[in-house]
Each structure stands twice: as C-alpha cells, then as structure tokens.
Amino acid sequence: MGARPIALLDGLRFGSPGWEFGRAVGGIGHYGNCVGVPTVGGEAVFDAAYSANPLVNAMCVGVLPVERLTRARASGAGNSVVLYGSTTGRDGIGGASVLASQELSDEDEDKRPTVQIGDPFTGKKLIEASLELVESGLVESLQDLGAAGLASSLAEMAARGGAGVDVELDRVPLREADLEPVEIMISESQERMVAVVAPERLSDVEAVCRRWELECAVIGTVTDTGELRASFDGELVGEIPARLLTDEAPRYRVETRARALEAPIRHRPIEPSGGDLLTLLGSPNIRSRRPVFERYDFLVGSRTVRRPGLDAAVLRLRPSRRGIAISLDGSGRVASLDPRTGGSQAVLEAARNVACAGGHPLAITNCLNFGNPEKPEIAWELAETIEGMAEACEALGVPVVSGNVSLYNETDGRAIHPTPVVGCVGIVEDVGRVPGAWQEGDVVLVAGEPELALDGSEYQALFLGGAAGRPPRLVPAAEAALIRFLADSSPLLTSAHDTSEGGLAVSLAESALFAGLGAAVEIGDDAVDWFGEGGGQAVITCRAEDVSRLEGVPLRRVGVVGGDRLLGVRLDALREAYG
Incomplete structure (x- = not known):
C-alpha cells in the first residue's frame, strides 16, 4: 500500500507461560527491534485449549498520505513484473496447504511444513526500498508474498487488475539451485515483494534495489489474457484463468449444526476477599x-x-x-x-x-x-x-x-x-x-x-x-x-x-x-x-x-x-x- 509501518501489536495464546511462549516473545522482540518498528501492545492468554495449537496473531499499523496509496493489482499490458527482496528457498513450502486446510496428529509429523526463515535486516531494507519506490513514483503497484507465495500473489494482482500475468520461474533468484517449478511457485520465503513496473522505469527500480542491497529480477509480464501462466526454461508448466483462483474460486456452504448453550449458573453468594x-x-x-x-x-x-x-x-x-x-x-x-x-x-x-x-x-x-x-x-x-x-x-x-x-x-x-x-x-x-x-x-x-x-x-x-x-x-x-x-x-x-x-x-x-x-x-x-x-x-x-x-x-x-x-x-x- 505504500505505508510506513509505525506500530506492531501481538496476541499470544499458549497452554502455559513456558519455554514455547518465551521463544515466541523472543522472536517477536528480535524481529521488531531489528526492523525498527515498535511493538506497543497486545495480549497474552494461557489456556489448556491452546497447548497443542498455540496462536500468534500480529497486527501492523502504518501511515501514508492518501494520495500515495498504492494498489496491489496488475495493470498495463506489457508492464514488467519485478520480484525483489530476499532469495527464494524451500522454507515455508506447504504452509498454506497444510496448516490452513488440515488437522494434525502425532502421526502427521511429515506434514508439518518447514518454518519460514525470517531475516529482519533484509526486512528493514525491503521496507525502506519499497517506500522509496512508491515515493518516487517508480512502481504501478505492489504486493507482498505471503501464504502460497507467487501463486497467490500473482493471481490476486492479475484478478484485481482484470489482467493476466506470464511468469518465467527460471528467472526467480534462488537460494537453492535445485528447486522444482512448483516449489518456486508456492515457496513462502520471507522478505519478498512483487511490483508492476513500466519498462521505462526498470533501470531506476533496479538502481534502488542495488542501493539497498536487495535481489531484483524481472520475472514476468502483465498481459491482457486474464490468465496466470507459468513457464520454466521456455516450457509452459501451468496456466489457469486468474479469476478461478480468486473471485471465482469454487465456493460451497459448509453445514452448520448449533450446539445447545449451557444455562446460566445461579451461583450461591460468595464473600470476596x-x-x-x-x-x-x-x-x-x-x-x-x-x-x-x-x-x-x-x-x-x-x-x-x-x-x-x-x-x-x-x-x-x-x-x-x-x-x-x-x-x-x-x-x-x-x-x-x-x-x-x-x-x-x-x-x-x-x-x-x-x-x-x-x-x-x-x-x-x-x-x-x-x-x-x-x-x-x-x-x-x-x-x-x-x-x-x-x-x-x-x-x-x-x-x-x-x-x-x-x-x-x-x-x-x-x-x-x-x-x-x-x-x-x-x-x-x-x-x-x-x-x-x-x-x-x-x-x-x-x-x-x-x-x-x-x-x-x-x-x-x-x-x-x-x-x-x-x-x-x-x-x-x-x-x-x-x-x-x-x-x-x-x-x-x-x-x-x-x-x-x-x-x-x-x-x-x-x-x-x-x-x-x-x-x-x-x-x-x-x-x-x-x-x-x-x-x-x-x-x-x-x-x-x-x-x-x-x-x-x-x-x-x-x-x-x-x-x-x-x-x-x-x-x-x-x-x-x-x-
């Protein structure tokens, strides 16, 4: 959106205030302190219901002039799709497809995805570079890479803009050279952004990324086809209308069954102390x-x-x-x-x-x-x-x-x-x-x-x-x-x-x-x-x-x-x- 982050809040729910809770607090403190955004509030709740599934919910607040608001949508056929920030690895692969869509049990350890590896110093550089790109008017739009990585981000940008995107996965900067195309597409490696850039501004965008010592690569092009198409070494490896992954994704109404609520308890008088x-x-x-x-x-x-x-x-x-x-x-x-x-x-x-x-x-x-x-x-x-x-x-x-x-x-x-x-x-x-x-x-x-x-x-x-x-x-x-x-x-x-x-x-x-x-x-x-x-x-x-x-x-x-x-x-x- 082009906003400068000015505050973080976190809601933590664990089974008890033990080692896991302490590590979560330490991780939040380390990343927030290094990236230079104050953590100013939140809550910590302990209940046995969260023993096997602790929750870490984070909220970020940013500010920007309304005239500088940047939309996360692809537009302008022929514009370049630029990936910048950190390199892409296997960390986080399966995060969206496993943790967001399946229950886990003790027998499912092999389903637990690798955890995304955060680098707060790269995160800080990414924030500053993104703000410079927006303030200088060098990008048409921005989108962060979160759950499902490029697959989700490119589909969302294309659908919002009523456009298509052709992405060449062999152009994505990698930290592991043997990644398969599907792994590149769904990796959830942290500290990465996608920008839509007019061809005449590419050199300026690359210069900003060099100054902030960030990887930067043109990985695709905006099209007018309405499709998200992925290729690797010149071979088409996947294509789908972007709308089918977003606004027109299959929807169904899940069955609901109300459970009976307990009656209010009439407590005997209790003298407080x-x-x-x-x-x-x-x-x-x-x-x-x-x-x-x-x-x-x-x-x-x-x-x-x-x-x-x-x-x-x-x-x-x-x-x-x-x-x-x-x-x-x-x-x-x-x-x-x-x-x-x-x-x-x-x-x-x-x-x-x-x-x-x-x-x-x-x-x-x-x-x-x-x-x-x-x-x-x-x-x-x-x-x-x-x-x-x-x-x-x-x-x-x-x-x-x-x-x-x-x-x-x-x-x-x-x-x-x-x-x-x-x-x-x-x-x-x-x-x-x-x-x-x-x-x-x-x-x-x-x-x-x-x-x-x-x-x-x-x-x-x-x-x-x-x-x-x-x-x-x-x-x-x-x-x-x-x-x-x-x-x-x-x-x-x-x-x-x-x-x-x-x-x-x-x-x-x-x-x-x-x-x-x-x-x-x-x-x-x-x-x-x-x-x-x-x-x-x-x-x-x-x-x-x-x-x-x-x-x-x-x-x-x-x-x-x-x-x-x-x-x-x-x-x-x-x-x-x-x-």
Whole structure:
C-alpha cells in the first residue's frame, strides 16, 4: 500500500507461560527491534485449549498520505513484473496447504511444513526500498508474498487488475539451485515483494534495489489474457484463468449444526476477599505483562506517547498533535460458552480500550482462529462469532477494513476455543490530553451498568472449576454509548481503565498500581460485584469539580483516591502479587 509501518501489536495464546511462549516473545522482540518498528501492545492468554495449537496473531499499523496509496493489482499490458527482496528457498513450502486446510496428529509429523526463515535486516531494507519506490513514483503497484507465495500473489494482482500475468520461474533468484517449478511457485520465503513496473522505469527500480542491497529480477509480464501462466526454461508448466483462483474460486456452504448453550449458573453468594484479589492478580492471565513488553522496543520511531501496560497505546501523528490509539483484544473462553457473545465482546473490548486512551474508534481488523470448519459444530461457532462481531460493529458504526482466518487449529480431534482476535484503531484529537494515572483526591467512578456474572470469568476459571454456564448477553447500544462517553469525556478524566479479566476489583488494583496510589472504595459484598465479568464498564477518575460535567451513561461513585491501600490490601502486597 505504500505505508510506513509505525506500530506492531501481538496476541499470544499458549497452554502455559513456558519455554514455547518465551521463544515466541523472543522472536517477536528480535524481529521488531531489528526492523525498527515498535511493538506497543497486545495480549497474552494461557489456556489448556491452546497447548497443542498455540496462536500468534500480529497486527501492523502504518501511515501514508492518501494520495500515495498504492494498489496491489496488475495493470498495463506489457508492464514488467519485478520480484525483489530476499532469495527464494524451500522454507515455508506447504504452509498454506497444510496448516490452513488440515488437522494434525502425532502421526502427521511429515506434514508439518518447514518454518519460514525470517531475516529482519533484509526486512528493514525491503521496507525502506519499497517506500522509496512508491515515493518516487517508480512502481504501478505492489504486493507482498505471503501464504502460497507467487501463486497467490500473482493471481490476486492479475484478478484485481482484470489482467493476466506470464511468469518465467527460471528467472526467480534462488537460494537453492535445485528447486522444482512448483516449489518456486508456492515457496513462502520471507522478505519478498512483487511490483508492476513500466519498462521505462526498470533501470531506476533496479538502481534502488542495488542501493539497498536487495535481489531484483524481472520475472514476468502483465498481459491482457486474464490468465496466470507459468513457464520454466521456455516450457509452459501451468496456466489457469486468474479469476478461478480468486473471485471465482469454487465456493460451497459448509453445514452448520448449533450446539445447545449451557444455562446460566445461579451461583450461591460468595464473600470476596483480599486474598482472592491477590491470587487473581498473580494468576498467569492477569499478572503484569511488563516482563513481556520490556523485551520489545516500544519507543523506536519516537511516536509512542502512551506506552504498553494499560488499555491502548497512543502514537503521535507528527507534526500535528493528533494521534492514534490502537488495541488488540480477543475472546476465547467466553466464545467457547457463547460464540455470538464472544464475537461481540472481542470487538467491544478493543474499542473500549481505544476509548479509554481518548480515541474515537475508526475501524477494526480481525483474525478468526477456529478448529476444523468442515465439522458442523465448528462451522456454527464461526458463523455465530461473525454475527456477534457484526452486531457490535453496527452499533459502533465502524467498518471492518481487513482481516484473515486461521482454521483447522486442531490436534488429534481437539480444537482450540473459537477465538476471534480484533484490532481497533481510533483517532485521538490531542495526544497531550490523554487520560493517565489517578491523582490524590480524585473521585473514583464506575461508568456503565452492565449485567455481570461469574460464568466465563477469570474468577470462575481459577476458583470454581473452569469455564461453565453462559456469559451475559451484551447490549450493543449500551456498549456503544459507553465507548462514545469514554472517548468524548477523556479531556476531563485523570484516568480511565477498562474492566475486563478479573472484574472491577482487578481493574481498580491495576489503576492503583499504575499510579502508585491507593483509594478508599466500596464496590459491594459479593464475588460478582468484585470479580464478575460481562458487559462493558470502566473505572474512571476526575477532579471533584468535574463530576457534574460527566453525563451520557450510568455513573456510580465508589470512592476517593488516596492512601496506600485498596479494598483492604496494602499496595506493596498488590504489587508483589502482580509482579
């Protein structure tokens, strides 16, 4: 598209915070730090459902002048197709055809594809060269090479442009000389781009690639046939109308079969305690993520205004004082109990985090992680989740501008939780007026009045034997009103923090630890009051004289900031538990 990447976020889901998780964090940190793009947010979730099929979902945000937007389409018969970047090898062959279309078992080790080998320094050069090519007007279009390599990228470019492409596979720069034509076509080697270039600009494109020390080769030509044709050493080895691989690929409706949702559980009254709060704060899904994000360079680029650690990150759009707030959130456990509610929750939580940082949600992207959709129950989960996401987006009035799917996440017939992961971007009008930490004497309020329950909550998972029952259904209009209120009221707020995993008590504790100040608060006498989850709410604080200026959603005054305790627990004990 011609955009400069300015931020990365990652959603990590593993069975436990062990060696595999640490290696994933190390890989993200190494690549992001070397390529010079800050990793500013994300989430880490641990659940046995992901033990055999961990998920690593990444989101990248870029900026560009709208007049420089570059389309990934082939056009202009006679134009050259240029491949530049890294060389092509066997790494990643089979990635799209195996991991995206089959279940795996212990007997299928031979089906597991080789992993793509990333080179962040080549990646950095590729980014800079691509931006120079676009800024100089040297390319007609650009397309990255991802799943299925040249086969997918060239077909997509041809179909979007209503054109054809003739590719000569023997011209592709190789790192292994004995690659077969089919291997060249479907290799998923990293750090490669395809550009459509007018013949008179070829020498300039080659000069840019030489300056950035990147391989560059003319591998084909744009045609007006509408076909993707591949040859090797002058012999035609494959041809197909490009539209049959894209818009007119065979489609079929998979069978769906609804499963009965569990009834909501009527929990007996449970008296909450400070000990429960400390246990939750120290649990793998809630404890501080500082050991994770401190392995990332989240300041490179000098745009980061609000760092990782609480709700959304904020980056400045220099030279103005405007900025963007970005967040990445998902729901697996809730979606396993009620996929439609889980889909809505993923969208609304991402938008709520953006609003807590002063951002007005602008658009979302997503990755839908599911098991085998050929199984009717899994297909139903997928359909229900999408419906829930659509309901939330309609209430918010925001579009879904991109996304992808990760299906067949099963091993030995056991699927992951249905896991929609949603990224949200919002506009911040003034990055100097973003809510921060609460201050001595501030009034503490809870915004929002949703239905809460222990079903699907972190408290239930930790203390009551695991996920069960049915989470409360969300009210999209009320959720959207809360998000608008948080964004509109941000200039009046000293702090704003979304309530999610662990409920209100955990949200209050995180706010207190972030500020280094306690608060005298009263929030009820039942575990649902303290740790219940469900619809959206947020802990907000402001000066006493500003309380009357806040309106538009239900507000409940719960206390005042001050002291070194929260809910009867000293801050140093909270800090020790949280990590």
